[in-house]
Amino acid sequence: MKPVIDCDVAVFGSGAAGLGAALVAACEGLKVCVFEKADALGGTTATSGGAAWIPGNSAARAAGAPDSVEDARCLLQDELGASWRADLVDAYLASGAEAVDYLAERTDVRFEILPSPDYVSDKRGASLKGRALAPLPFDGRLLGRDFALVRAPRPAFMILGGLMIGRREIPMFLRPLASWKSFAHVTRTLARYAADRLRFSRGTRLLMGNALVARALHSALRLGVVFHTKAALVSLQREGQRVTGATVRLDGAEVRVRAARAVVLATGGFPHGARLRDAHSPKHPHHHSLAAPESTGDAAEAALAIGAVIDDRLESPGFWTPASRVVDAKGRETLFPYGHMDRGKPGAIIVDRNGRRFVNEADSYHHVVLAMFERRKFAPHDAAFIVCDSDFIRKYGLGLAKPAPFPVWQHVRSGYLRRGATVRELAVEIGVDAAGLEAEVARHNAFAASGNDSDFRKGSTAFNRYNGDPAVQPNPCLAPIARGPFYAMEILPCTIAIAAGLKTDADARVVDASGNPIPGLYACGNDMASFTRGAYPGPGITIGPALVFAYRAMQHARRNPA
Template sequence: MSEQSAQQITVDLLVVGSGTGMAAALAGHEAGLNVLIVEKTDKVGGSTALSGGAFWIPGNPVIDADGGSDSVERAGEYLADIVGDTAAAERSQNYLRFGPATVRLLQRLTRLDFMWSKGYSDYHAERPGGSAVGRTCESKPFDIGLLGEHRDDLRSGSMAAPIPMPITGVDYRLINLMVTLPRRGLGRAVRRLSQGLGGKALGREYVAGGQALAAGLYDGVLRAGIPVWRGTALERLIVDDDRVTGAVVDRDGTPVTIVAERGVVLAAGGFDHNAELRREHQLGDLPELSLGSPGNTGDGLAAGTDAGAGLDLLDQAWWFPAVAPLPGGSPKVMLAERSLPGSLMVDEAGERFIDEATDYMSFGQEVLARRRSADPIGQMWIVFDQKYRNSYVFAGELFPRAPIPQGWYDAGTAFTADSIDELADATGLAKLPGTVARFNEFAEAGVDDDFRRGSGAYDRYYGDPSHGPNPCLRPLQRGPFHAVKVVLSDLGTCGGLRTDGYGRVTSDSGEVIDGLYAVGNNAANAFGNRYPGAGATIGQGLVYGYIAARHAAGLLAADTPAARAQHS
C-alpha cells in the first residue's frame, strides 16, 4: 500500500465488507496483492459473525479427511437439477469447481480447524445427486483470545450464551435432545461446558458457529498484515473509461480516495435493513425483521448500480420462521422446533399450510407466495403439547420444562389452555380442533398424507430419533396445550448485483464491468432462488471471494484445461 496524500492511497485490491469478504482478502494477499478491507460499522464479521457459521462446499478436503466420499460431479448433478437452466447455472458450476481449493486456502492461511457435520442432509436430498449424509462443514470451537488486543473488534454473536459454552451446529442438534436422548444430549452439553469453563481457566475464550468462523478469518487477516479500516463507509465507486479503478470512502468523517489497481470486491452484504427497498421488492406491508448485520443497508447495491451494474433476484432472502418478537426485542429463530414431534403449525384460520420441517428458505417462499395469492396465510402459530415443552429446547432459550415467560402472554405472543377447543377459543383459531384431530391420525400412522412431513432426510435430521415410526410426528394428546405466534424473519437478503462465473459484476445485458466484483449477499444468489444445503450462503461468500481475488490477480484469466487442473 502506498500513501500519496492524506486523502488518497493506492492498493491492488480493495475489499468492501468484513464478513466472508475476509476470504477474498486472504486469497488476494496469498496471490501477492496489496489488500485493504474497509468496514462501515465499528465491528468486524458482518452477518457471518451472527450466523451458524456452517459452509456447504461439496467435495472439499474436510469431508475427505473425516471419512466421507463426496464428489463434485455428483454435486453438479444435484445443482443442475435444483438450480436448472437459469442465469445462475454458470455461477453454481464454478462454485463447485473452485470450492475445494477455497477450503484448502482457509486451511493454509487460518488457524481454524474444520469438521464435517456428518448427517446434516442437503435440503433437497431426494433430488438427483442429493446427499442425505450431507456436505455441510463448520469450524470446531475457536479461541477468540488469539485476537489479542483486537478481541473486541469482532461483532458479538446473536446467540451468545450467558456462560462459556461453545455450541457448534452439531452440538445444538444433540443438546436439543437432552431429555429424550440424555446420554448423547447431556453428554455433549457437559463436554462443551467443560471446554468453555476449562478454557476460561487457562485464559482461553472458546466460541463456535459464526463467531468461530469470523474470528478465525479475522485472525488470519491480522496475521497476514492486511489492514482493516473500521468505521469506513463506501460513498461511491470511481469509474474511468468504463473500468472501476477505486472508490471514495468516508473514514470517520474524512473522505478518502482509494485507488484499486487490480479491482474492487464488493462484499458489503445485502439490503437487509433498508426498509424502502424491502417494501418495494419483498415484504410490502410486512415488518422487516432481519437478523442480518445492522450495516447491511444496500450500500454496495447502490454503488454498483451507479457504475452500471444490473440487479437480480431482489425478491429473495434467506427466509427464516421465528417466534414473534416482544416489544423492543428481536425475533427468535425456529430451526429444530418445527421438526420435533408433538407440534404443528397453522395459519390464522387454524389450518396447516406446509411441511413444517421443510428448509427455512422454502418455508418463507411458500408464505410469500400465499401472501401474493387470494389465500394468504396471515398470522402463523406453532401449536404443541406439554410433553413437547417438557422434552425440547424452544426458541433457543427455553430449556425443557421451563415455563413460557409471562411476558410472552402479556404481549399476546403465547396462549395456553387445558384443551385444544379452549386454545382455539383463546386464539381465534376456529379450525384448530379439526386440524389437530386430522394431524393426530397421521401422527399415529407415522405418515403425513397432507404435507409428507418426516418423509425427507432433512426433515428427519432435526426430528427426534428416539420416537418412531416417524421422528417428526407424534399426536398432541395431553394438555396443557400451547400456541406461540410465528413471524417471517430472515438471515439476510440474497438478491443483488448480477455477476458472472468469476464474480465479475455485469450489466443487465451481461456486459462485464471491468475491475468490479461482488460476492456473498452483495451479489445475486449463485443458486438462483434455491438453497441447496446448510451453509450455502456462507459457502458462496467464501468461494466467490477466492474466485474474485484470484481473477483480479490474473490467475484465473482464462478457462483453459491448465487452469481447471490447477484448481481440481
C-alpha cells in the same frame, strides 16, 4: 483535499466474502484494506451457523462420505429450473473444493464435515451424508485485544450473558448431572468461561460463524491486512472505464481510497435497504431480516450509479426462515429463527388463521417460508402459528422459550407465547378458527399414532428425520398434541439473506446492462446475485458461494493487473 488511503485491493464488508477475498489477495502478496461499516467485524456471518455448502470437498472424502460434483450439478439443475446459469454453476463446482483447500493450506480457516443431509434430500443428486462444512472451533484468546473486533453472536444464542455452546452440548447443559461425562464437560466449560470474563466481554470459546470470522481475522492480521471499522462506502471512483477506488465515510469524514488492482463489494446486499428490497421482491413482501443491520444496500447503490445492474431473475428473491418476534420494555426487537431445538421435532404443527396446516413442518426453514408466501396468495394478511402442547415445550422448548427446567411463564406474560387450557381455548386466544384447529389437531394425532402423515409426508425424508427425535417411533417427526396446557407462537417470514444482487460473471466481475464486465470491480457474498438463484438445496448456501467466488475474484485480479 480528502485524505487518501492507498492499497492494491479495497474490500468493502467483513463477512465470509469480504474476509475470504482479503485472505486470498493477501496470500497472493497484495496490499489489502478492509472497510467495515459497523464498529465490529464479521457481518451476518458472525451471527450465523457458519456452514459452507461445498460439493466434492476433501473433508467429506476424509470422513468416508465421498461426494460427486456431477450429482450436485444434477441437484442444482433441477432446483434452479429456468433461472439456471450454467456459467456460475460450472465455476462454483469447479472451484469449490479448490477454494477451501487453498484457505486450509495457507490460513487458519479450516472446516470439518457437517453430517446433515441436503435440505432437499429426496431429490435427484442430493447428498444424504453431507456436503456442508462447519468451521472448526477457535480460541478467541489467540486474538488478544483484537478479539473485541469480532462481532458477537446474537444474545439469544448464548447463555450466561456470553457463552457459546454447540448443538451437541445442549443436552449436557440442560441435564449436567445425567452422567459423569456431562458433569465434567459442563464444569470445564463454565470454569473457562468464568476465567474469560475476567479479561473479555464474553466467552472466547468460539463456534459456528463466530469461529469462522475469528479464524479469518487471525490469519488476515498476520498477513498484514489493514482493517477500518465505522467506514461506510459513499461512492465508487473511475478512471476511464476502470474502477480505481472509492470514497469512504470514515469516522465522520470523507476519505479517498485508491485501489490499484481491485475493489471488492461484499457488504451483505440490501436486506435492510427498503427501496431495493421492495423493488426486487414484489411478490414476497416482508419487513424482517436476520442479516446484519448495516446491510442497507450501500454497495449496490454505488455500483448502480456507475452502470451496474441488479440480477433478480431468480427462483426466490431471498433465503428465508420463519422467525418469532418479541419487543422488550425499551422497544428493542428480538427475532428468533425456527431453530434446531424445535424445528422438525415431533408434536408441533404450523397452522393458518383457519387452524389448518399448509406445510411439512420438518422441511427446511426456507421451504416453510415459501409455503407461507404461497398460502398468502389466497389470504394476503394471514398469520401463521406453531402450535404444540406442554410435553413439547418441556422436551424441546419453543423459540426463545427453553426446555425444562426453564420456566415459560415470562414468555406467556409478555405475549410471546399464547396459552390455552384446551385446544379450543388456545384457538380463541390466537384468533384462529376453533373448530378448524380442533379438527387439525385430531387429524395430526391420528397421523402420529400411525406414523404416516398422509397430508404433508412429515418424516418421510432423510432431512426430516435428521431433525426429528430418534427416541420417538414409528416416526421421529410425529407425536400427539395431547397434554394441556397448549401453546402457540406466531411466526413471520424473515430473510437470512437477499438472493437478488449485482449481476456478475463467473469470476465475480460486476457487469453492466450489456453484460460487459466493469474493469476493477468485483462483487461476492450477498452483494452478488445468488448463483443458486435463490434456491436453497442445503445448509451453507450463502457462505459457501461467498468464499468460492471471493477466491475466484482475487485469482482473477492476480492474473489481470491494471
